[in-house]
Amino acid sequence: MQYLLTLYLDESGWDRMTPEQQQQGSAAYMAYTEALKSAGALVNANRLKPSATATTLRTTNGKTQVLDGPFVESKEQLAGYYLIDAPDLDAAMQWAGRCPAAQHGIVEVRAIWAM
Numbered sequence: 174m175q176y177l178l179t180l181y182l183d184e185s186g187w188d189r190m191t192p193e194q195q196q197q198g199s200a201a202y203m204a205y206t207e208a209l210k211s212a213g214a215l216v217n218a219n220r221l222k223p224s225a226t227a228t229t230l231r232t233t234n235g236k237t238q239v240l241d242g243p244f245v246e247s248k249e250q251l252a253g254y255y256l257i258d259a260p261d262l263d264a265a266m267q268w269a270g271r272c273p274a275a276q277h278g279i280v281e282v283r284a285i286w287a288m
Contacts, residue, residue: 175216175285176257176265181249182278184223201273209257214268216256224250249278256285 187195209215229240255272259265262284269280 174259174261174265175287176259176262176268177283177285178255178257178265178269178272179251179281179283180253180255180272180274180278181247181281182252182274183248184250184252186277198273205272206255208271209255209268214257214259216258218253218255220253221251252278 187198190198206215206218209218225242227242229242231238231240252274255268257265257268259268262282265282265284269275269282272280274280
């Protein structure tokens with residue numbers, strides 16, 4: 174079964190890190206991605222550009238509104254995702270717990286509803 178791990182992080186955290194900390198952070202994500210690949214669990218993954226580059230669309234009373242930037246104000250922003258293949262929710266949760274984002278943000282786990 175496929176699960177989407179969405180990563181929510183404080184975008185300003187990266188800029189507050191030293192270059193060494195940034196290098197360690199990048200290495201942690203690369204190692205995690207390689208572990209998923211080696212286990213045959215990785216389907217897809219990507220990092221998202223900052224939320225300030227987002228465009229939000231909503232329709233209210235038949236009228237479409239387009240807004241620049243994120244619509245929801247929160248401490249953490251959607252920063253990226255991993256689409257994984259896991260036998261069950263417990264296995265998906267184990268992968269989520271190993272994700273570096275779980276140490277400094279939020280990892281949401283959702284089963285994919287096959288269409």
